[in-house]
Amino acid sequence: MQSCLIVDPAPVIRKVASRILFQMGLSVEGVANSDEALRWIESNGMPEIAIVAASTEDSMSVDLVRQIREQANGRPIVILGAIVEANLGLMTRLRRAGATAYIYKPFDRQALEGWLTPFMQPAGATVSASAA
Template sequence: MKTCLVVDDSKVIRKVARHILEGLKFAVEEAGDGREALDRCNAGTPPDVILLDWNMPVMSGMEFLRALGQSAIRQRPKVVFCTTENGVAHIRAAIDAGADEYVMKPFDRETLESKLQIVGVA
């Protein structure tokens, strides 16, 4: 079973994402900010994919991406940025920082499933 770490400071978004991902047969874990997510990735087996929010307290999505890129994690998870930021500059910055794909909030099952297929985990 594929694993997904949903990283978002919104409990509602995490719940919605969990519901969709479990319907797609993913084992789902949650983190409320980038620091918590980084700690989880470094603590054990990293997830297959990370659904990552942009704007969070403690450590933002961009800060998390940079830290993940500098970490010693052997098998880097695919990262799908999930955010309300839709400007071309934001999308380019996310991809340049190491994101594999990008999905806009709010998202539905079909949209998320297609993004997961694009990164090769669905």
């Protein structure tokens, strides 16, 4: 089962996303901020998917994306920046920091499934040693 870490200060976003992603077959954990995310990764290991809330007012999300990508040490991880609007400056900073793609908030089940499905492994699939 793939693991997913959701980093978002809004408890309702974490709760709704966790339910949807769990129903999609992911093991999901939600944390409120960068410090909690880094502690979770230290305790539990690198997730296969990380969803990081990002806004133009908060540069910590860009730093978190960079730190996650660095800690992954080349291992495959999907990092999705969760943004409210298409802001080219923020999107560029996230991409340069190592974000794989973006999702938009607020979201519904259909949108979240559409964004995540391309990054999910089929049930029972494992990452080969050559891909890791």
